[in-house]
Amino acid sequence: MQIPSKVLDEAIEAFSRLPGIGQKSALRMVLHLLKTPADEVEHFGEVLQRLRKDLRYCRNCHNITAGDLCDICSDPRRDRSTVCVVEDIRDVIAIENTSSYKGLYHVLGGLISPMDGIGPSQLNIESLCDKSGRGEVQEVIAALSTTMEGDTTLFYLYKKLKPYAVRISTLARGVAIGGALEYADEVTLGRSIINRVPYENHLVK
Amino acid sequence: MQIPSKVLDEAIEAFSRLPGIGQKSALRMVLHLLKTPADEVEHFGEVLQRLRKDLRYCRNCHNITAGDLCDICSDPRRDRSTVCVVEDIRDVIAIENTSSYKGLYHVLGGLISPMDGIGPSQLNIESLCDKSGRGEVQEVIAALSTTMEGDTTLFYLYKKLKPYAVRISTLARGVAIGGALEYADEVTLGRSIINRVPYENHLVK
Numbered sequence: 001m002q003i004p005s006k007v008l009d010e011a012i013e014a015f016s017r018l019p020g021i022g023q024k025s026a027l028r029m030v031l032h033l034l035k036t037p038a039d040e041v042e043h044f045g046e047v048l049q050r051l052r053k054d055l056r057y058c059r060n061c062h063n064i065t066a067g068d069l070c071d072i073c074s075d076p077r078r079d080r081s082t083v084c085v086v087e088d089i090r091d092v093i094a095i096e097n098t099s100s101y102k103g104l105y106h107v108l109g110g111l112i113s114p115m116d117g118i119g120p121s122q123l124n125i126e127s128l129c130d131k132s133g134r135g136e137v138q139e140v141i142a143a144l145s146t147t148m149e150g151d152t153t154l155f156y157l158y159k160k161l162k163p164y165a166v167r168i169s170t171l172a173r174g175v176a177i178g179g180a181l182e183y184a185d186e187v188t189l190g191r192s193i194i195n196r197v198p199y200e201n202h203l204v205k
Numbered sequence: 206m207q208i209p210s211k212v213l214d215e216a217i218e219a220f221s222r223l224p225g226i227g228q229k230s231a232l233r234m235v236l237h238l239l240k241t242p243a244d245e246v247e248h249f250g251e252v253l254q255r256l257r258k259d260l261r262y263c264r265n266c267h268n269i270t271a272g273d274l275c276d277i278c279s280d281p282r283r284d285r286s287t288v289c290v291v292e293d294i295r296d297v298i299a300i301e302n303t304s305s306y307k308g309l310y311h312v313l314g315g316l317i318s319p320m321d322g323i324g325p326s327q328l329n330i331e332s333l334c335d336k337s338g339r340g341e342v343q344e345v346i347a348a349l350s351t352t353m354e355g356d357t358t359l360f361y362l363y364k365k366l367k368p369y370a371v372r373i374s375t376l377a378r379g380v381a382i383g384g385a386l387e388y389a390d391e392v393t394l395g396r397s398i399i400n401r402v403p404y405e406n407h408l409v410k
Contacts, residue, residue, distance in 0.1 A: 005271050007252065007259045014249040017241075018234045029223045030256070031294060034269070036222075038257040044219040047212065048250030051235070052243040054212045064239070066210050089236060 060131075062107040062124045064089050072096075072105060079103045081138040085128065085157065087111055087150070091143060103141075106131075111149035112156055120156055128157070132164040139167040146173065265336075267312040267329045269294050277301075277310060284308045286343040290333065290362065292316055292355075296348060308346075311336075316354035317361055325361055333362070337369040344372040351378065 008030060015026035033041050057063070058070035061083075065071070072078060072092075082103030086092055092105050108123045131137050140161060144150035158168055174192035175184045184192075213235060220231035238246050262268070263275035266288075270276070277283060277297075287308030291297055297310050313328045336342050345366060349355035363373055379397035380389045389397075 005260060005269055007255050007271070008269060010252045011256050014252055019237050020230065020233070025225065027295060027298070028225070032224050033253070033256060034260060041257045042254055045250040045253030045256075047215045047219055048238070048253065049247055050212050051216050051238060051250075052246045055210060055239060064210055064213060066212070090232060093232070 057107075061105045062109060062127070063092055063105055077102070080136060082141065083128070083131065083137050083139070084141045084143050086143050087145065095143065103139075106140075108153070111144065111147075112153045113149045123153075125157065125160060129160055129164075132161055132166045135165070137164075137166055139169060142168065142170045144170075262312075266310045267314060267332070268297055268310055282307070285341060287346065288333070288336065288342050288344070289346045289348050291348050292350065300348065308344075311345075313358070316349065316352075317358045318354045328358075330362065330365060334365055334369075337366055337371045340370070342369075342371055344374060347373065347375045349375075 011030045011033075012023065012026040015021055015029050016023050018026075021029075033044070054066055055064055056066075058065045058073055059068055060073040061070060063070040063072060067074075079102050083106050084095065084101060084103055085106045085108060086095070087108055087110060089107060092107060095101050095105075106124070106128050108125065108128075110118050110123055112118060112120055112123065128140075132140070140157070142154050142157060144154055154170065161168060172195075173188065174195065175181060175189060181189065216235045216238075217228065217231045220226055220234050221228050223231075226234075238249070259271055260269055261271075263270045263278055264273055265278040266275060268275040268277060272279075284307050288311050289300065289306060289308055290311045290313060291300070292313055292315060294312060297312060300306050300310075311329065311333050313330065313333075315323050315328050317323060317325055317328065333345070337345070345362070347359050347362060349359055359375065366373060377400075378393065379400065380386060380394060386394065
């Protein structure tokens with residue numbers, strides 16, 4: 001693609017480095033920005049420049065924060081004995097939106113994936129072991145994807161946390177609420193029969 | 206969606222205003238930027254801020270340019286008697302990439318669309334009439350989409366340019382080169398039979 005101007009080319013290049021954005025979508029975005037008010041575009045640029053300056057990772061759980069500890073870790077009402085281990089910050093946001101969890105989090109920053117060259121040392125696993133070693137944590141809930149990478153990471157965590165007095169649990173797997181049985185995949189449906197739950201459990205909110 | 210930080214929220218907001226980007230994709234992009242090197246993100250922000258300052262629209266054809274006239278309009282080798290009318294800059298880039306056209310362009314900046322509240326006065330039509338009135342233009346090639354809006358705009362241009370000594374032509378419509386006949390839609394296929402072309406025309410490069 002021949003681009004008529006250097007700034008335009010640089011902007012398309014920057015956008016097309018974002019996940020899921022190709023050259024054509026990037027061009028569409030830049031042309032959209034050329035039509036939006038100048039001060040709005042300037043604000044966009046300013047926000048991007050502040051993004052890396054103002055945001056850092058929480059010292060305790062590696063969530064995003066503006067300060068030293070994130071809002072969740074510094075909230076005295078949260079249960080500090082339960083830690084929910086997640087892959088990245090999107091999972092924290094998703095679980096927070098359910099309002100069903102009152103413990104703390106621990107963001108791994110990825111999953112073990114030898115194919116992508118990601119080993120345990122690149123993830124925030126050491127700091128989780130440290131926390132468990134200090135006896136602060138009673139239960140670790142592994143809220144990881146049920147993929148090859150998620151299962152590998154879960155098994156690694158299980159091995160690593162075994163020496164400490166920590167209960168390890170995983171998310172309940174089963175047929176989605178509101179989902180029709182016929183659309184559930186066979187593995188999930190099969191597992192949901194084996195791990196069936198007493199009816200009384202559903203009555204508890 | 207509850208976002209843990211204000212800068213993060215602003216960044217997601219800015220991204221989700223782009224065409225085709227929802228809240229979840231915007232979050233994915235911002236988290237991607239948080240993982241990329243800080244100087245790269247800063248450069249991204251800088252490019253966005255320069256975008257509106259450095260770029261303007263060509264005085265003659267409304268294409269994007271860094272100066273007063275765009276590269277195409279200021280190129281003495283281009284044929285100034287032929288003007289290709291297009292909807293936006295993406296079409297200029299697409300046609301330039303074919304290397305089959307040596308005339309000038311005229312970017313309308315949209316199509317007439319009463320449904321979206323876009324009338325002829327919001328488009329760059331007056332300046333096209335001015336050019337035609339000055340006798341600079343011999344042929345206007347309307348390279349517009351064959352949609353309701355494209356056809357409406359074409360008809361309006363036809364009416365407006367009728368008083369001037371200007372030939373008006375449109376792009377050839379027909380079965381795509383390399384396309385199997387069975388996948389062509391009926392309207393296109395029907396039109397391509399009616400507007401069939403002598404075999405000798407295909408031999409001319």
